[in-house]
Amino acid sequence: MQVFLTGATGVLGKATIPLLIASGHQVHAFSHSEKNTGTIRQLGAEPITADLFDRASLTRALAASQATAIVHLATRIPPTMKMGKVASWQENDHIRRDGTRILVDVALAAGVQTFVYPSFYYVYPDRSAQWIDASSTPIQSHVIQQATIDAEKEVERFTSEKERGIVLRLGNLYGPDVPSALEQFQMAQKGIAALPGPGNAYLSYIWAADAASAIVVALDKAPAGIYDIVDDEPLTRNEFAHALAQSVGKRRLLHIPNGVMKMLTGAAADMVNRSQRVSNRRFRELTGWKPTVENAREGWALIAKARHDAGA
Incomplete structure (x- = not known):
């Protein structure tokens, strides 16, 4: 496909x-x-200049690319210490709400056949230990x-x-190149766990490289719909903290x-305190996709190894 x-230059785009x-x-x-252009070329893609909020600009870009599919990964997540302020999300909201609307308008007019958008599992309510799908x-x-x-x-x-629209509700991204995960790891090295919510409440995570592979598999194989992209075994916060502690010795x-x-x-307190035990079963059964990192026990051990190998 085109x-x-x-x-493209975010954690998920680079993967x-x-x-x-x-x-x-x-x-x-x-x-x-210019910096983005250089990074895109290094990744092996062809850079194309456009303005996400300008229909004419996007129309020209899609025509030049002859795209039959769009993968819309653009976000602007605020720094961890500012995530509790609603105002800190305004730019990200603009990209998600307005940027997506304009991009869908232009895609439909251009005859694009497939649109993939990664959403987030925090859209779900608290379900205690029940599985979420x-x-x-x-x-x-x-x-x-x-x-x-x-x-x-x-x-x-x-x-x-x-047309074929695909929404992938991702778990929390983590991996050796994910800034928020490195913040968690560094806090753990100091002996601290910043995990809001009760200890028996579930968290759903996904290794960044596995999220990227799910996007490609979805583009190639998934019917239109909404799917959950998380690892195989969500952990409770107590289990998660134990895995994190072990990874830093x-x-x-x-x-x-x-x-x-x-x-x-x-403002995020109610949302991040929820227990969300999300299942990837439906996406796996439909597409054959499988995460390489099955749970956070494996993931944090891999991050620790990557940090050690890098001399950090």
């Missing part, structure tokens, strides 16, 4: 582009700076996640025009009290 990709090319796709990647679990809106829900609706609109970590965490996470 693929037009946004968010996805080489896999797309290895699978035989030709990739044109959205670029808005996109086909059976209703979403629960939150001010910080409403923009991604709006973006999902735009992808559904794309599908309603008899500690018996246990000091948990920041939940009251303090609620203050630190601000």
Whole structure:
């Protein structure tokens, strides 16, 4: 396929582009700076200049790329310490809500056949120890996640025009090149675990390279729809903290009290305290995809090894 990709220089974009090319796709990647252009070329894709919020610019870019598929990875996630402030999400919301709407409009006009959008599993409610699946679990809106829900609706609109729109609800991304994961790891080295929510509440994670492979598999094999992309075994926060402690050679970590965490996470407190045990079963059965990192026990050990090998 001829693929037009946004968010090329983010963590997920850098992991996805080489896999797309290895699978035989030709990739044109959205670029808005000279630095991005250089990075895109190094990854093996062809940079193309456009403005995500300008229809004429996007129309020209899609025509130049002859794209039959769009992979919309663009985001602007705020730094960890600012995630609890609603105002910190405005730029990201603009990209997700308005950028996706405009991109779907232009894609439909250009005859693009496939649109892939990675959403986020925090759209789900607290389900305690029950398994969560996109086909059976209703979403629960939150001010910080409403923009991604709006973006999902735009992808559904794309599908309603008899095209193939695919939403992938990703778990928390982690890996040796993911800044938020490195922050967690460095805090653990100091003996601290910043994990809001009760110890028996579930977290759903996905190794960044596995998320990238899921995007490529979805592009190649998945029917239109909404799918969950998480590892095979979500851990409770207590299990997660234990795995993190082991990866840094500690018996246990000091948990920041939940009251303090609620203050630190601000507007996001209700959302990040939820127990969300998400299943990847449906996507696996439909496509044959399988994560290489099955759970966070394996993942944190791999991050520790990568840090050690790098001398960090």
